[in-house]
Amino acid sequence: MFFKQFFDSKLAQTSYMIGCQKTNEAMIIDPKRVLDEYIEVAEQEGFKITKATETHIHADFASGLRDVGRKLGSQLYVSDEGDDNWKYLNMPSDTVFLKDGDIINIGFVELKVVHTPGHTPESISFVLTDHGGGSTEPMGMFTGDFLFVGDVGRPDLLEVAANIKGTTEIGGNQMFDSLQKLSQYPDFLQIWPGHGAGSACGKSLGAVPLSTLGYERKNNWALQYGENEKSAFIDELTKDQPEPPTYFSEMKRVNKVGLDEFSLKDIKVDVTNKFIGQLFDLRVKEDFRDGFSKGAINVPYNDQFIQFVGWYIDFKQPMTVVVDPNNSEQLQKDLASIGYDGLELIIPSDEVFSLVDDSYETISPEKFVQAHLNDSILDVRTSKEYNVDHLDSVEHIHFGTLRTADIPFEKDKQLFVHCQSGVRSAMALSILKARGFTNIINVDKGFIGIKGNMN
Structure with missing residues (x-):
């Protein structure tokens, strides 16, 4: 056998x-x-x-x-x-x-x-x-x-x-x-x-x-x-x-x-602000933070990509991505693994800078603890993580639901966002930016960093 x-x-x-x-x-x-x-x-x-x-x-x-x-x-x-x-x-x-x-x-x-x-x-x-x-x-x-x-x-x-x-x-x-x-x-x-x-x-x-x-x-x-x-x-x-x-x-x-039979296709590669459908930026969070195109959702292209991007894909829309075009074939296979075949346009990640019109800030956990524990804070961790321990007077919304969730903050007021270590909150920042929140700050190192500076 x-x-x-x-x-x-x-x-x-x-x-x-x-x-x-x-x-x-x-x-x-x-x-x-x-x-x-x-x-x-x-x-x-x-x-x-x-x-x-x-x-x-x-x-x-x-x-x-x-x-x-x-x-x-x-x-x-x-x-x-x-x-x-x-x-x-x-x-x-x-x-x-x-x-x-x-x-x-x-x-x-x-x-x-x-x-x-x-x-x-x-x-x-x-x-x-x-x-x-x-x-x-x-x-x-x-x-x-x-x-x-x-x-x-x-x-x-x-x-x-x-x-x-x-x-x-x-x-x-x-x-x-x-x-x-x-x-x-x-x-x-x-x-x-x-x-x-x-x-x-x-x-x-x-x-x-x-x-x-x-x-x-x-x-x-x-x-x-x-x-x-x-x-x-x-x-x-x-x-x-x-x-x-x-x-x-x-x-x-x-x-x-049933799904249509999967097969690879030639994906158009172009530097253009005429995006096709939904826009995902697959660069690492540090590069995305420093400059991105408004409306882009940041999900870094790594081994956790599929588990995260599945929260945000609209299966009824085509997709534009910012990524190295050499990843086209593997990216199509990865998206196919969750039943999505709508990739239509790739913007090369090393040429995206001409399209940049937005960014966001990051604050160290030390400075956050020193001056902002009583400010507006959004915790985007899982319910299990939140129930184990959380800051007082925070609003909790799971990072994966932010595209459609009711967010009880004014879009132009300062808002601090954290997850457990800083990875998911970076994705959350991109969602909030896409939804029109203009004054949001990511807490570096997340809840782990915050608690480490409260002792």
């Missing part, structure tokens, strides 16, 4: 390829939209990718399932569990719709379907047995967003991201019941989850890429509750979940109905 784990650090998302070395067949589980890695590995190993499946309709990234069918001719397998609200639509005519107990064979490798709702109603897991290796015992389980290392999938995304009322309570009950199904499996069963640390699909995901069921039984908080402790489990499960990025609701929709 062949086994390969693919981890996308930009999304904290994990996909897998399994293959039968006797028949040279392979299958992808939870494919992301850009298929290059899977194709490269299959060619290196001499496999033909004949099948693809996924554990559920994803909310945090754009699925590549349909593209595997379109580009590689693979047969697709999807969940047919859950209610009618979350059934896959617009699938190929030969798609296999899966129910609990169904079997998928990849040569002599077997995947058995287990319905594990809780994160979403249609969620399924796959128990793998390597018959080609002579085993009758299961080796591991692909758990998707059901069971993580150190955590389980959050049940509230359908309610908070897709606005389907009442689903958090239903999901919490289903998750508890799904966890009881694990009692039939041995401790040595490997656990192959769909996400790692950094994902917003849970609140305490571990950074280790895989685990065993025995280890999780001893160390995962969610497996410490007895059969009569469902209420306490649900209380803990639904508490302190991170705010989901706004793009999650778009992902649930497009992964249900």
